[in-house]
Amino acid sequence: MRFLEGTSVTVYGDGDVQYLGLHGWGADHRAFKPLEPYLPDNIGLVCPDFPGCGGVPPPNEWSISSIIEGTVDLLKERSLDNPSVIIGSCLGSVFALEMLYRGVITTQRLVIIDPLIFFPMYLRVFLLGKFGEGAYRASMETGVGRIMANMISQLNRSSNVNLTADLKDIDHDSAYRYLKLMTDLPNPKRYADLEFDVDIIYGEETFRFARKSSKALKAIWHHAREHQVPKASHLPIVEQTAYTAELLFGDHIVNTE
Secondary structure, eight states: OEEOTTSOOEEESOOSEEEEEEOOTTOOGGGGGGGGGGOOTTEEEEEOOOTTSTTOOOOSSOSHHHHHHHHHHHHHHTTOSSOSEEEEETHHHHHHHHHHHTTSSOOSEEEEESOOOSOOGGGGGGGSHHHHHHHHHHHHTSHHHHHHHHHHHGGGOSOOOOTTGGGGGSOHHHHHHHHHHGGGOOOGGGGTTOOSEEEEEEETTOOHHHHHHHHHHHHHOTTOEEEEETTOOSOHHHHSHHHHHHHHHGGGOOOOO
8 A cells, every 4th residue: 555646645556557446435545455455466546535534624515516526636636537447336436427427537447336326215314404413423423323333234234344334433524414415416317328348346235225226327338247246235345355356357366365
């Protein structure tokens, strides 16, 4: 792991072939760290943190446009706006699609991992005014709340990975603003005319909203390749790292066994 010179952007690997990793909600660049041992020698995985995440200051305005502009400006300064592959996880897949739709970055291949296109109905309770915000903070800011949330999420999955572990050290003010932003995500049909290779990766035991999102994207891109990751839920990179790495890097994957 290293930092991009003059920035706080994390890069995994030393290769010249640029991969861009865009993290999801409640996460930061560390979402891609498990892939580091599997990276082929020729790949450098660039992982910026979105505004309000990973120690980066919040955006001046809480809008999709503002978040994208701040991230893209940083990438353009370093000539990183044309990566060979973009990996978007969870909410990061939406930001990747918006960047590509607006033409501010380009790529040859987009990999979407457990996308969040549709806002989960069960999270709407967190948006019910002061009550909702209080419920969010009780559930996500406290250790007991995170334990309970993770136990509930384990009811329908085999993996023992703690899906809420990363929430203990994030900026919850920013995370809550991102949560509110999710209610205004664009209709996926707007991306139908985008042309590049697409891989859609989802966990076998993922949440219903993520599976619905991946199906919606497959419906607009008939050429997209779908990959189900066995015994994984919403975090295939963490839960089934070797399997997911092979989907990302193919025959060039580093064998760590």
